[in-house]
């Protein structure tokens with residue numbers, strides 16, 4: 237972990253361009269002396285020996301603990317990292333390296349490999365959490381249905397030359413038929429006319445439909461390129477997508493059996509591929525409810541239809557993935573960056589975590605350094621304040637997975653540093669008032685504003701279901717948000733939320749006791765020092781008060 241400290245040293249001492257230099261509030265700020273007079277503060281008592289013995293009461297993420305000890309509160313990364321697990325990183329040792337590198341969520345793409353392979357990975361991650369003190373949550377990503385190549389006569393890629401004539405068919409055949417591509421969906425050519433364009437993988441190659449014959453299409457290659465295994469098709473007419481996704485089911489039989497598997501294995505998130513509308517998300521959430529399972533449902537935005545129903549989908553989902561791979565097949569590529577920003581802003585407004593996925597560091601599947609353009613893309617996602625960044629093939633099958641995660645870590649840390657300057661100058665896009673629980677919403681935005689203005693060291697939130705932690709995160713404050721919760725599903729769900737450090741803690745009804753105990757334990761572990769100023773928020777309901785009375789915040793100086 238020495239490399240993390242080195243990274244931060246580089247970051248804070250490094251090439252700060254004049255316009256971008258931001259003076260971080262230091263712990264010796266004169267403001268802090270006046271806190272006690274200005275606010276009704278609670279001061280913590282001396283450390284009690286018997287509480288030191290109960291250190292295990294406070295289940296901290298080992299990576300965050302090291303990061304805090306080495307880099308201080310301001311050096312803690314806020315943007316969360318999701319890694320797709322594949323053959324390149326599925327051993328216990330490789331998974332441990334990714335966890336140490338900062339993986340917050342492990343993603344399993346159910347399109348690939350066997351159920352036994354997935355089960356083995358999930359169990360290894362749970363074992364790592366238990367044995368080594370990590371806090372890595374598990375996401376399964378459903379296969380979903382889409383129109384793609386089943387077979388094109390080669391295990392790798394096939395080149396389509398300009399002017400060549402190809403058959404796209406659903407007929408099953410053995411052996412190799414030259415210039416023939418087998419599609420996976422019987423109705424793939426329904427509604428398709430002569431003159432329509434068949435686009436492969438969002439522009440890898442393009443064909444013109446010259447004839448429709450039964451279940452087949454005869455096409456001429458107009459823009460040469462590669463046909464990869466499982467390449468995706470889309471059809472275009474007069475510059476517009478011919479929508480075919482509504483014909484395909486969101487849940488196949490395999491998806492339902494994968495979902496049952498995920499529930500049984502105790503995964504934390506289910507990412508739903510090719511979501512069309514709010515109803516399909518609701519359907520899965522109701523199913524989980526009847527089973528009494530607290531699994532979070534993430535909707536993947538990767539079709540034109542999902543964009544049309546974006547707001548209703550975000551409203552019912554527990555989080556969103558901007559699945560740029562397939563989205564780039566369904567909308568013109570140049571529109572993807574603007575759509576990404578729109579989705580991030582909407583998610584922040586409606587308080588749902590959002591992941592930016594696909595091709596972030598694509599070249600690192602093969603090479604040990606990213607392209608400048610890839611680093612710029614990652615920086616932009618961080619600047620837009622996405623909750624999380626995702627690696628796909630870079631970690632699943634590439635040779636440089638650990639390097640890729642360190643590029644994400646370094647790039648986010650740099651952009652977050654500059655983001656704090658923007659916060660200070662109120663550049664962060666305003667989110668307005670949009671949530672049903674206005675009291676909680678107001679408390680959290682005021683708390684974050686105050687934390688930024690006064691330069692407090694950390695925000696501590698005591699939360700049962702994670703609501704206040706999530707609302708604080710929505711404001712993207714300068715300081716990390718330490719979220720203490722007694723529910724393990726809340727802790728795991730918070731792994732995806734920007735700036736939140738989830739900590740397992742046996743919450744009591746007595747808020748003063750919660751604050752004094754957690755700060756004493758953090759101090760005993762060397763994670764907090766005398767003179768640190770923290771802002772405390774809670775949504776724990778003491779038995780004796782009505783809900784509106786418990787929601788408040790206070791400022792505490794550590795003694």
Ligand SMILES: Nc1ncnc2c1ncn2[C@@H]1O[C@H](COP(=O)(O)OP(=O)(O)O)[C@@H](O)[C@H]1O
Nearest residue numbers: 320321322323345347348349561628629632633
């Ligand atoms: N569980 C797995 N087993 C084998 N290969 C995998 C697995 N997960 C991912 N991969 C490989 O990593 C690539 C990138 O992953 P991802 O983007 O999730 O899938 P896809 O390319 O199918 O959209 C896949 O194309 C596949 O080659």
Ligand SMILES: C=C(OP(=O)(O)O)C(=O)O
Nearest residue numbers: 538559560561562593594
């Ligand atoms: C993340 C995506 O989904 P998948 O990898 O399952 O195609 C995507 O399309 O960007």
Ligand SMILES: [K+]
Nearest residue numbers: 377378379509
């Ligand atoms: K998938």
Ligand SMILES: [Mg+2]
Nearest residue numbers: 538559561562
């Ligand atoms: Mg996809």
